[in-house]
Amino acid sequence: SEKVIFDTDPGQDDAVALLAALASPEAIEVLGIVTVAGNIPLSHTTRNALSLVELAGRTDVPVHAGCERPMLRPLVTAEHVHGPTGLDGPDLPPPVVTASPQHGVDFLIDTIRAHPPQTIRLLALGPLTNIGVAVAKAPDIAARLKDIVLMGGGYFEVGNITPAAEFNFYVDPEAASIVFASGAAITVLSLDVTHQMRATRERIATFRDLSNRSGAAVAAMLDFSEGFDVEKYQWEGAPLHDPCVTAFVLAPETFTGRAVNVEIETGSALTRGMSVVDYWGVTGRPKNAFWVRSGDADAYFALLAERVGRLP
Numbered sequence: 401s402e403k404v405i406f407d408t409d410p411g412q413d414d415a416v417a418l419l420a421a422l423a424s425p426e427a428i429e430v431l432g433i434v435t436v437a438g439n440i441p442l443s444h445t446t447r448n449a450l451s452l453v454e455l456a457g458r459t460d461v462p463v464h465a466g467c468e469r470p471m472l473r474p475l476v477t478a479e480h481v482h483g484p485t486g487l488d489g490p491d492l493p494p495p496v497v498t499a500s501p502q503h504g505v506d507f508l509i510d511t512i513r514a515h516p517p518q519t520i521r522l523l524a525l526g527p528l529t530n531i532g533v534a535v536a537k538a539p540d541i542a543a544r545l546k547d548i549v550l551m552g553g554g555y556f557e558v559g560n561i562t563p564a565a566e567f568n569f570y571v572d573p574e575a576a577s578i579v580f581a582s583g584a585a586i587t588v589l590s591l592d593v594t595h596q597m598r599a600t601r602e603r604i605a606t607f608r609d610l611s612n613r614s615g616a617a618v619a620a621m622l623d624f625s626e627g628f629d630v631e632k633y634q635w636e637g638a639p640l641h642d643p644c645v646t647a648f649v650l651a652p653e654t655f656t657g658r659a660v661n662v663e664i665e666t667g668s669a670l671t672r673g674m675s676v677v678d679y680w681g682v683t684g685r686p687k688n689a690f691w692v693r694s695g696d697a698d699a700y701f702a703l704l705a706e707r708v709g710r711l712p
């Protein structure tokens with residue numbers, strides 16, 4: 401099974417990504433969860449991660465708090481999307497377990513160095529601050545990773561927090577830029593594919609119908625997320641972003657894409673955090689990422705429901 405570390409800012413969609421992975425021990429061994437400030441401040445993302453390992457009955461997985469602000473900029477959050485707790489919707493019990501004392505960035509570096517090269521996959525669901533800092537502190541980890549699979553950016557679908565940028569890259573563009581320049585093998589699940597993954601009423605109902613507590617929690621999370629995004633997009637169902645990362649690890653054959661060069665805008669105020677993707681190969685710049693273009697939405701929701709159905 402694949403050894404992975406999650407870097408995340410839960411967030412309802414982060415939560416579903418984590419739950420699906422925690423439900424799949426035969427395929428994914430979660431070595432740890434590192435939290436980052438993003439959708440909400442770090443204290444909330446850490447508390448939410450702890451609640452989620454408890455919900456999943458997986459308190460054996462350590463949670464490490466990472467960076468509380470982006471590398472160079474003040475934190476921008478998204479309570480307007482995720483609610484004041486970041487995980488509004490379900491009634492999750494307050495966590496009993498506590499976070500591990502080691503800083504998330506040091507956990508990343510030590511864990512990657514302690515394993516043989518090319519064995520760890522880093523699954524990133526939030527702003528890339530922790531990974532940017534880890535690579536700055538320990539550049540050897542980039543080549544040592546098997547790969548980084550991340551949610552962020554957009555080329556055909558461009559932006560969701562500004563007309564030019566997706567939230568995760570917008571919040572910490574310097575970190576995103578460092579990650580794409582690190583030399584690590586990277587797969588990107590951007591808005592181009594996540595906008596195809598819409599949590600319709602019917603799809604949300606399949607989680608509720610699982611009749612376990614995790615299914616009920618996921619349905620309540622997706623009901624909550626729907627409120628904001630459906631109004632914004634006028635689509636039937638809000639896009640479910642971050643679980644694309646877990647689904648890509650579990651079922652890569654349900655996605656298609658191509659190798660491209662990706663660079664991140666850090667200079668401009670207008671296009672801060674924009675992912676500049678050489679999709680048509682016009683620059684000759686080296687290909688530094690696999691850019692996922694589309695995925696099978698029915699297969700995606702079926703996979704997620706099946707996994708969440710395995711949990712308590």
Ligand code: BDR
Nearest residue numbers: 411413414525567568641
């Ligand atoms: C990303 O931003 C966050 O709000 C979501 O959790 C996801 O990681 C989508 O742009």
Ligand code: CA
Nearest residue numbers: 411414525526
């Ligand atoms: Ca996220």
